[in-house]
Amino acid sequence: MTESPLWPRPHIPRISWLLGLLLSGCVSVYQPLVSLQRPVVLDPELANFEGLKLLVRCHQSDYLDYLDAQRLCGKVRTMFANQGAGVEVDVVRRSGAGSAAVAEEPSSPAAKPDLILELKSRLVHSENSKLLWGICFISFTLVPAITEYTFSQEVAIRDPEGFLLASDELQGRFVRYFGAGTWVVNKTLDWLVRAEPDKLTGSAVNQDFSKDFYGQLSQLAFHARMRSLVLHSFENEVKAAAAPGPASPAPASPPK
Amino acid sequence: METLLLILLLPMPDYLGRAFDPSPGLWQSKEEARSLECRRMSQAQAHELYPGQVPEPPPRGEFGATDALACSQRILSPSERKARDEALLATLRQSVGELTEQASATYPGELTWQVDAFYPDPVVASKVAVAARTDLAERGRKVSDRVPVLAAGDISVLAHLPAKQAYPLACRRYRAQHLLSEKDAFLGLMILDAREFQLHAGVCLAGEWKWLR
Numbered sequence: 001m002t003e004s005p006l007w008p009r010p011h012i013p014r015i016s017w018l019l020g021l022l023l024s025g026c027v028s029v030y031q032p033l034v035s036l037q038r039p040v041v042l043d044p045e046l047a048n049f050e051g052l053k054l055l056v057r058c059h060q061s062d063y064l065d066y067l068d069a070q071r072l073c074g075k076v077r078t079m080f081a082n083q084g085a086g087v088e089v090d091v092v093r094r095s096g097a098g099s100a101a102v103a104e105e106p107s108s109p110a111a112k113p114d115l116i117l118e119l120k121s122r123l124v125h126s127e128n129s130k131l132l133w134g135i136c137f138i139s140f141t142l143v144p145a146i147t148e149y150t151f152s153q154e155v156a157i158r159d160p161e162g163f164l165l166a167s168d169e170l171q172g173r174f175v176r177y178f179g180a181g182t183w184v185v186n187k188t189l190d191w192l193v194r195a196e197p198d199k200l201t202g203s204a205v206n207q208d209f210s211k212d213f214y215g216q217l218s219q220l221a222f223h224a225r226m227r228s229l230v231l232h233s234f235e236n237e238v239k240a241a242a243a244p245g246p247a248s249p250a251p252a253s254p255p256k
Numbered sequence: 257m258e259t260l261l262l263i264l265l266l267p268m269p270d271y272l273g274r275a276f277d278p279s280p281g282l283w284q285s286k287e288e289a290r291s292l293e294c295r296r297m298s299q300a301q302a303h304e305l306y307p308g309q310v311p312e313p314p315p316r317g318e319f320g321a322t323d324a325l326a327c328s329q330r331i332l333s334p335s336e337r338k339a340r341d342e343a344l345l346a347t348l349r350q351s352v353g354e355l356t357e358q359a360s361a362t363y364p365g366e367l368t369w370q371v372d373a374f375y376p377d378p379v380v381a382s383k384v385a386v387a388a389r390t391d392l393a394e395r396g397r398k399v400s401d402r403v404p405v406l407a408a409g410d411i412s413v414l415a416h417l418p419a420k421q422a423y424p425l426a427c428r429r430y431r432a433q434h435l436l437s438e439k440d441a442f443l444g445l446m447i448l449d450a451r452e453f454q455l456h457a458g459v460c461l462a463g464e465w466k467w468l469r
Contacts, residue, residue, distance in 0.1 A: 029279045037290050037334070039334065039343045041450075171296070186282075198287070222449075227454070
């Protein structure tokens with residue numbers, strides 16, 4: 001070996017590095033795991049929760065810092081508000097490792113919610129190879145660096161007395177390919193070959209995940225609401241029946 | 257040059273492993289990826305389930321946690337059945353099991369159980385009813401294949417009532433028409449709204465309807 005090909009020789013303009021960086025891009029891919037790929041029956045764009053008072057409680061965790069928990073709660077609030085629910089938000093701050101959780105006061109504590117939705121996030125798995133990053137930069141990002149993580153979102157929906165009405169664990173996996181080569185190949189395939197729902201670049205990853213995540217949350221909340229109705233012998237049926245959904249809450253099929 | 261080749265070859269195992277990655281990408285579409293049911297689990301758990309594919313974890317442990325992503329192909333692709341049928345049938349064993357367990361525990365006496373399901377699709381309804389009968393029988397309960405059937409006039413009235421009134425009234429009619437004896441319990445499984453796929457259940461015994469869930 002006479003010379004090292006690892007680094008650009010002095011006469012190669014440093015701009016090539018910058019060019020490589022500029023050309024490189026990220027392609028993030030989302031794969032639904034546990035429960036996130038289950039079909040959603042209701043349409044989250046309709047008023048499914050008219051008249052419902054909902055408290056959304058997001059917990060800060062090792063995986064989700066306080067600001068992210070606030071952001072998550074805000075997005076979930078918007079999603080349920082768009083479906084006709086009156087939503088309060090409660091972000092539970094963890095004041096230190098092993099210490100008790102401290103809850104922020106909801107904005108109007110006087111209104112007792114019909115349902116309480118709790119969200120807890122945790123990181124199940126993450127993978128980030130330094131070797132791949134090294135090769136990626138040596139190859140001017142033509143060889144991609146790959147990072148991936150799997151998260152879990154625990155959802156529990158209770159009535160005001162604390163009775164558990166519905167719960168689920170939603171798991172999703174994200175794989176991120178960093179590099180000009182991957183980006184160019186995928187962009188070209190998106191442009192020439194892939195149909196609209198199969199595209200991988202751009203905001204496709206956010207749209208796919210949001211559709212699954214918010215759809216599952218809506219479905220779970222709807223199930224909790226129906227279970228609450230049955231357990232309370234349809235006491236709140238008037239409110240539920242007022243929801244102008246795609247189908248009336250009449251029995252799906254009458255008893256024979 | 258050799259060094260460069262060596263360095264470029266170093267991550268090959270990583271990239272070759274990616275060829276079997278179940279996420280959408282160059283080799284499979286999003287729909288194909290969705291037809292897989294994947295779950296992340298520890299290496300020990302994966303070795304128990306797939307001993308030929310996942311090696312046993314070293315007895316002295318490993319540097320860093322190791323785990324596996326285990327995927328299996330779904331029997332039916334997601335678009336083959338209606339979304340509600342698919343969601344209901346995918347968890348039928350679990351949901352019916354929970355309901356029959358609750359019914360069985362609430363009414364522990366020597367009863368003969370009759371079961372019917374109320375669901376828009378009669379094929380799916382019959383699957384739900386059969387699953388519930390089987391589960392009750394597995395729990396050691398006496399199960400009948402009979403189903404109480406009301407007269408057409410009763411059905412037309414019940415069809416216009418909300419669930420809150422329809423099921424208790426149907427229960428009273430079962431008793432009035434002697435379709436259920438004192439020793440017969442009727443377990444009804446149903447969905448109450450077209451936007452849900454979770455099953456509710458109620459029991460009719462001696463003309464009294466009780467919602468279980």
